[in-house]
Amino acid sequence: MRKALLVALTLACGGVLAAQPPQFSNTVRGFIKVDAPVVALTHVRVIDGTGAPARADQTIVIRGGNIAEIGDAARVKAPEGATAIDLTGKSVMPGLVMVHEHTYYPTGPGVYGQLGLSFARLYLAGGVTTMRTGGNTNGVMDISLKQQIEAGTQAGPAIDATAPYLNGPQGMLQMHALTGADDARRQVAYWADLGATSFKAYMQITRDELKASIDEAHKRGLKITGHLCSVTYAEAADLGIDNLEHGFMASTDFVPDKTPDTCPGQGAGQRTIAALDENGEPFKALVKKLVDRKVALTSTMTVFETFTPGRPMPPGLDVLLPQLKEQFESNYRRTAQNAQSVYATLLPKGMALERAFARAGGTLLAGTDPTGGGGVIPGYSNQRQLELLVEEGFTPLEAIRIGTLNGATYLARDARVGSIAAGKQADLVVIGGDPSTTIADVRKVETVFKQGVGYDPAKLVASVSGKVGLW
Numbered sequence: 169m170r171k172a173l174l175v176a177l178t179l180a181c182g183g184v185l186a187a188q189p190p191q192f193s194n195t196v197r198g199f200i201k202v203d204a205p206v207v208a209l210t211h212v213r214v215i216d217g218t219g220a221p222a223r224a225d226q227t228i229v230i231r232g233g234n235i236a237e238i239g240d241a242a243r244v245k246a247p248e249g250a251t252a253i254d255l256t257g258k259s260v261m262p263g264l265v266m267v268h269e270h271t272y273y274p275t276g277p278g279v280y281g282q283l284g285l286s287f288a289r290l291y292l293a294g295g296v297t298t299m300r301t302g303g304n305t306n307g308v309m310d311i312s313l314k315q316q317i318e319a320g321t322q323a324g325p326a327i328d329a330t331a332p333y334l335n336g337p338q339g340m341l342q343m344h345a346l347t348g349a350d351d352a353r354r355q356v357a358y359w360a361d362l363g364a365t366s367f368k369a370y371m372q373i374t375r376d377e378l379k380a381s382i383d384e385a386h387k388r389g390l391k392i393t394g395h396l397c398s399v400t401y402a403e404a405a406d407l408g409i410d411n412l413e414h415g416f417m418a419s420t421d422f423v424p425d426k427t428p429d430t431c432p433g434q435g436a437g438q439r440t441i442a443a444l445d446e447n448g449e450p451f452k453a454l455v456k457k458l459v460d461r462k463v464a465l466t467s468t469m470t471v472f473e474t475f476t477p478g479r480p481m482p483p484g485l486d487v488l489l490p491q492l493k494e495q496f497e498s499n500y501r502r503t504a505q506n507a508q509s510v511y512a513t514l515l516p517k518g519m520a521l522e523r524a525f526a527r528a529g530g531t532l533l534a535g536t537d538p539t540g541g542g543g544v545i546p547g548y549s550n551q552r553q554l555e556l557l558v559e560e561g562f563t564p565l566e567a568i569r570i571g572t573l574n575g576a577t578y579l580a581r582d583a584r585v586g587s588i589a590a591g592k593q594a595d596l597v598v599i600g601g602d603p604s605t606t607i608a609d610v611r612k613v614e615t616v617f618k619q620g621v622g623y624d625p626a627k628l629v630a631s632v633s634g635k636v637g638l639w
C-alpha cells in the first residue's frame with residue numbers, strides 16, 4: 169500500500185524521484201522541532217536563492233518533504249490540518265549548498281582530528297543542508313557519514329563525499345603520495361567504488377597524475393576539483409579540471425620561471441597574486457580561459473581571514489574544546505602582531521580578483537575550509553562566508569545565490585535543491601531577520617528544514633558545545 173502510494177507520488181512529480189525523509193534514530197529525533205505530514209509557513213519573506221528580489225508575505229506549503237505550493241499569503245492558504253507556523257517579520261532562504269567543507273580540523277602540528285560527527289551537526293545548525301567535502305584526511309569517514317545521514321542515524325547535511333586527497337610526495341602524515349598516473353587512476357577507481365562522489369587534487373600532483381585522475385573521474389560521471397600549486401590554473405583548465413579551490417589564492421600561473429610539475433611554495437604564488445592587476449592582460453587572459461572552459465572557482469575567504477591581521481575574531485569558537493579554543497586564540501594574537509603579513513594586501517586583492525572573475529561570467533561557488541590554523545568553525549563559518557562575499561562587492565542576494573543555487577548547480581543537484589520553488593525539496597532556513605538587506609542576519613537561524621523536517625539549531629549546537637575537537 170505504502171509502496172503504491174510512493175509510486176503514485178513519484179508519477180505525480182513528473183518522474184522526478186521524491187526522496188522520502190528516513191526513519192530517524194533517537195539521537196536525531198532529539199534535534200527535530202517540526203515534523204508533520206503537512207507544514208505551512210505563513211506570512212514569510214521569501215529569498216528564493218536565484219538572486220531575484222525577496223517577496224514579502226508568502227505562504228510555503230510543505231508536504232512529503234517537498235515544497236507543494238508557494239505564493240502570496242492572500243492566495244495560498246494553509247491547508248486544513250496543516251501545522252501552520254506564522255513567520256511574520258522573518259525570512260526563509262534555501263538551505264546553503266557549500267562546496268569546500270571538511271570533516272577534519274587541525275588539532276596539533278600537522279595532525280588533523282577527525283570530527284565528522286560534531287561538524288555535521290554544526291553545519292546543519294548553521295543552515296547548510298548540502299555540502300561537498302573538499303578532500304579528506306581520514307579515508308572512509310566522509311563516505312560513511314554521508315550514508316549514516318541518509319539513513320537517518322546521524323544529523324547533518326546531504327554530503328557529496330570527496331575521496332582522500334590526490335597528491336604527490338609531501339610531508340603530511342595523513343596523505344597518500346601518488347607514484348604516477350597509473351596510481352592516480354587506481355586511487356580514483358578504488359574510492360569511487362567505495363562510494364566517493366568527488367575528488368580533490370592537491371599541491372604536489374603532477375600534470376600526468378592530474379590528467380589521469382580527471383579522465384578516470386569523468387569516465388564515471390564524477391567531478392574533480394583542486395587546491396593546486398605544482399600545476400597552474402591554466403594547465404589544469406586545459407587538462408579538463410571542473411573546479412579550482414580558494415579563488416586565485418592558490419594560483420602559481422604568475423610565478424616567473426616556474427618549473428613544471430613543481431610547487432614553488434604557496435607563498436611564492438601568493439606574492440605574485442598580491443601584486444596582480446585585476447585589469448591587466450595576464451589576469452584577464454587566465455579568466456577568459458577559465459570561463460571558456462567552464463571551470464568554477466570556489467571562494468573560501470573564511471580561512472584566509474584567519475591569517476589576516478586586523479580582522480574580527482571569527483564566530484563560533486565557544487563550541488571548541490577549551491584547549492583548541494586557546495590554541496586558536498594564541499594564533500590570532502600572533503597574526504595580529506604580524507604587520508608584515510602578505511595577507512594584509514592579499515585578502516583584499518583575492519576578493520577583487522574573485523569579483524572580476526564573476527563579473528566576467530565565471531561561476532563562483534562558496535565554501536569555508538575549516539583547516540588552516542583553526543578558527544574556521546563549521547556552520548558559523550558558512551554564515552561568515554556570505555558576509556565576506558558581500559564585503560567583496562556582491563549584493564546580499566548575489567551572495568546568497570553563490571552560497572545556494574550556484575553550489576547546487578555545480579553539484580548537479582539543482583533540480584531538487586538550491587532554490588525555493590514548488591516541486592523542489594523543502595531544504596529551507598528560517599531566519600529571524602532579513603538577510604536580503606542585512607547579510608549579517610544570516611546568523612539568526614531559527615529553524616533549518618531538510619527534506620521538510622525542521623531542526624533546532626540551538627539543540628544541535630548544545631549537543632557538541634565545548635567538545636568539538638574530541639569527536
Ligand SMILES: [Zn+2]
Nearest residue numbers: 268302537539
Ligand atoms: Zn580545504
